[in-house]
Amino acid sequence: MIRSNLALLGVLSFFSFAAFSHQTKKADTQFLMPSTLIVKVQFKNYKLGMWKLNQLHLDVAGIDIKNKFAEVIVSEAEFKKLENMGFDVSVTMSKSLMRGPDSQYKTPAEIETILTDFHNRYPELTQLKEVGKSLQGRSIWALKISEHANTHVATKPVVLFNGMHHAREVMGPEVALDIIETLLTNYGKDNKITHWVDANEIWVMPMFNVDGNNLVWTQDTMWRKNARGNYGVDINRNYPYAWGTCNGSSGSKNAQDYRGPSAASEPETNVMMNLVKDIRPVFDISYHSYSELVIYPMGCNGKRVQNADVVESIGKQMGSLLKYTAGTAWETLYSVDGGDIDWMYSEYQVIPYVIEVNSASDGFQPDYSKRGPTVELNRKAWQLLLDRLDGAGIRGHVTSKGEAVSDFLVKIQKKIGSQYSDYMTYRGNADGSYHVVLNPGEYHLTLSGPSIQTTAQEIIVEKNRSEVNFDL
């Protein structure tokens, strides 16, 4: 223990924020380094102010859009710099940021125990999977929930809910655990929930950044990144799509949004990428905190998805149910590059969201009494996605002589007026399935691939999903 404490002292000066080491989970008393401040930056023009702030790559803890301010964790020197640059900046002593997490929030070991318990209680409905290992060798767990969870059925759409890219954001795992509990304990009792579990394959990964979370409990309550070196890499700036391209991350190791030395350099990033490649979710929610936002791709300034009529409108629906602000990262916060949702969308046309639960008054680690209202509120969003899987869209299976075709593209054109124009291209799943969420309308599908002759079909999508199978 002494050795690790000495090692820690050696690296404390590198941290923008650090607490003295403590060995137990009970983080009742935390100490801030004397030079660390939590400041409120008040904007007149929110968007312009956030843009300027983001150029500095400081540790932006969260924002309050309605009241036009950001909370930032800074050193005294950084505080002076903000003042000198003309920012309206004042020191806040936010107790929620200083106190450290309530001991009822979860450690990586507790997550493992809870998931194992759920699996033992519901062996038929769940599959517990170690989806990979962290940099320090910790298991990263996901629980699949479905009728006969051990059997994959290609015609069933897949959904992924994951928590905690960022270690200090301890409410994410709680929302994910609530999804699991709600689905399993109401299966067979509630018709909607029973249907969702029967008709879909629902994957939940409550705690992604297990190493970082261990640091939150043992060294630094405000740790955000993974456990690389003594600095950490921001996993959510490490994904290979548009990595490091739009000033939406930092190349500096000590920055809280350090993107890493190369795209997908971190084992955790690869764990998520492999999981998404394997399961091919239709929807994803990555839970973060705080700021009360629903964020959809793309992350770089001015960029939008091709099928914004679906992706953005569902995001806005979730936003209005939660009373959270919905938008792209560059609309609500600042540009983000190397984030998970852009990669999921671009690589596999997942419809992915980041939901930032809780408000600036809650902070990263609110009193545990906030858990109940937060998870209850957030049920509205993930349940909307599960409901939407029965709504407008096309799904189907591509076979050749009875065998699944594993490599194909579905090019989709949409009829606007009397003309078809390019809408999006969906990469087919390895099991021969495809699942595309669309709004009602007339579409033209073109199937292509290295082993198939190009095939086309017109289809009218109505308010419930259609099934179009191709046997080539």
Ligand SMILES: [Zn+2]
């Ligand atoms: Zn986060």
